[in-house]
Amino acid sequence: MxxxxxxxxxxxxxxxxxxxxxxxxxxxxxxxxxxxxxxxxxxxxxxxxxxxxxxxxxxxxxxxxxxxxQPVRAAPVHVTERADEDRRIAIVGMAGRFPGAPDVSAFWRNLRDGVESITFFSEEELIAAGADPAQVRDPAYVPARPVLDDVGGFDATFFGMSPRMAAITDPQQRAFLEVCWEALEQAGYAAPEHRGRVGVFGGANISTYLLRMTDHLLGGGQKGFTDFEVIMGNDKDALPTTVSYLLDLHGPSVAVQTFCSTSLVAAHLAVQSLRNGECELALAGGVSIRVPDRVGHLYGPGGQESPDGHVRTFDARAKGSMFGDGAAAVLLKRLPDALRDGDHIWG
Missing domain, CATH: 1.10.1200.10 (ACP-like)
Structure with missing residues (x-):
């Protein structure tokens, strides 16, 4: 068939x-x-x-x-708001991938120590990544970018995904799946027992992986996969539902897209969902990974990007920012419930 x-x-x-x-x-x-x-x-x-x-x-x-x-579903919790009700929300788990930091602890140390996590590339590295040699040699070209380590690495078997499906899936989808799992694992809710309904709220950037691989992924010929599979592995709308499906999470699964505020809005919606009794736990976060990742940019006067690859926040010498890669998720829970269950509360 x-x-x-x-x-x-x-x-x-x-x-x-x-x-x-x-x-x-x-x-x-x-x-x-x-x-x-x-x-x-x-x-x-x-x-x-x-x-x-x-x-x-x-x-x-x-x-x-x-x-x-029929499959058994958790009964909805009807929340009656009281004047004295504690509506505070606790962070019980968090995970992330950042330039120069594979996890949240390393990211905090870099912030504390003032570490610059921007990578500068050689001409050979840029050309190998697909950059135009003529553009690379342009004096206005800035050979730098904040990148993650090994965006291609992914344990497909661990998540029950075939190597074939993993290969056509946007690295953003894979990274967000990983950080969501790690946030659940850190909080002690990796196993489905006793975690109740878990909502997922998050967003991703446009799939540059798909844009770069369009001819291979969506073109005709002897490809071994359907357009539907490609869309599910690369469309921003599929980000949270893929996490919910692969991690067997039963709760709201909402894709959020508000440009630079996406992760913050995702956290806001997650808090609302918890307070409304729609779920017992909520994952919120976002991801942005460009493919190819190890490339620079052509500086233009008056643009947003830095002319030399450095960012000098709150400094008179500041001339621009740098757009890089990253993925992060927090696991949220109603504070009274977290205290009752003995969860570690990060904030």
Missing amino acids: LGVEPVGTRDNFFDLGGNSLVALQMLALVKKRHGIAVPTVTLFEAPTVQTLAAVLDERRGESATQPVR
Whole structure:
């Protein structure tokens, strides 16, 4: 049905190119051959041959008249606001990737010690990254940028993603997934038990990965993936829902886009969601990674970018800023609940 061979018992239906329309066709075929009706949502919860076979075995002995069991969802919490209610929100987990700092602790040390985390590139590095040699040699070209280490590195298997799907997914999506997981893990909520509903609020920059790879990813020919898969791996709208799906989080999943204030607005919406009782935990953050990342910029008088690659904030010598890469997420919880559960409160 998918036209893919071979298929392993643990290969994910959707990673192999399946979508909701093909899912309906496949489940109709399952019902025809086995006489067992399987709800479409079950395929999202059991997307491999192994897990779907277990579902079929479980249902095979059930009576045909027995109603199909629906997945159990947490009952919504109805919050009644009181005048004396503590509406404060606690940060119980946080994670990030920053230029010159692989985590939040290193980032804080760099801030404390006044470390400049802007990387300057050689002509060879710039040309190897795809920069125009003539532009690189222009006197107005600034060979510097704040970059992350190893934006291509990603443990696809850990997150249940096939290497094929990981390869067509924007590094922004992969980095945001990593920091969300790390924030949950730091807070002690990596496992689904006792964490309740977890909302995800976040945004990303435009996918320069897709723009650079358009001919390869969306062009015709002998590509091994569909346009739908490419869109899901690169569209900004898919950022939070991908995290919710891969980390099995049940709660609001909202893409936020307000340019430079995106992460702040995401945190604001997460706080509102917690106060409204829509979730028990909320991840909020953002990501921006340019591809290729190790390139400079052409300085223009009156522009926003620095003429020499340095940023001198609150200094009379300040002449411009630098646009770099990064990813971060905080895990938020209502303060009374965090105190009750003994969570470590960062702020």
